[in-house]
Amino acid sequence: MFTGIVETIGTVSSLIPQDDTTTGGGGTSLTISNAAPILTDVHLGDSISVNGTCLTVTAFDNDSFKVGVAPETLRRTNLGSLTVGSSVNLERAVAGHVRFGGHFVQGHVDTIATILSKTPDGNAVTFRFQPRDKDVLMYIVEKGYVTVDGASLTVVAVSDDWFEVMLVAYTQEKIVTAAKPVGGEVNIEVDMTGKYIEKQVKAYLGGARGFMLESLVEKIVERKLAQK
Incomplete structure (x- = not known):
């Protein structure tokens, strides 16, 4: 379980296809660096959200960690489009003693969405997204929550074809989505309550x-x- 509050932004430093069925069968071994802030208490087998996708740590050192990404995960998320040098949102699984600042996020991506537009509004930016699977829109409501690349965001508008969120200046500095261009893709997880x-x-x-x-x-x- 996660909160949707991104802790740090990491960098993809290695992508190794796993063709042998005994080691992954078409998946990918992914190494993410510049992750020191979230590795102070990490253990093998821990869950870390990478762009909103719950993945299991298989190796780590002081600055980087490795995860295996299954073929199904590559098909259903934007992790398959990552390249060496890509930036990713990172969050550790929530601990029982911490304050809960976001909303309940499972790390199970429902669909991929395309950025239709980015509209400045003062020092904020309104992003309009179009989900690949339009059925998820029935779970998205104005002023409700939606998880975009692992970040818990408030919905400001929704239609039968798209929904919008607004990123304030602070959030723009803390998540990778702000730097993505129109036409870029994001991972979407809707509020499980619905x-x-x-x-x-x-x-x-x-x-x-x-x-x-x-x-x-x-x-x-x-x-x-x-x-x-």
Whole structure:
């Protein structure tokens, strides 16, 4: 579990494809340097969020750490587009004794989104994103939370095709997203609360109570017909 508060920005120093099925089968071994601020208490097997993707530490030293990235992760996130020298947002898994400054983030990327526009507003910048999987927009609400490349951000506008967040000057200095160009890609994780609510509502309206949903639809149709 993470908070969506980026602790530091690291740099990709090595990308090694893992073709042997015994060592990853098409995945990648990723080494990230300039990560000293988050390695003071690291252990093998710990989870670190890399651009919002929860990955497991397999080796580390005072300044860098290594993780394995599975083929499925490469397909579902923007980690597959990283190159040596790329900057990435980093956050350690949350500890039980720390203050919770962001929102609950799993590190499980729901989809990739494309930056449609960057609009300056004073010293802030409004970013408009278009998700590859439009279904995630049903979980994104104005003034709610969304995780962009691992950073917890507040939604300022949302439509059926895109959503927007605003980055204040301080945030622009602390996350990699601010430097990405129009057309660039970001990892998106929506607020898990909406998913749980949806599942519970479906369970309530479906199954043995399926007739309730049918009755509701019938009443809506009858009301619309009566208005004509």
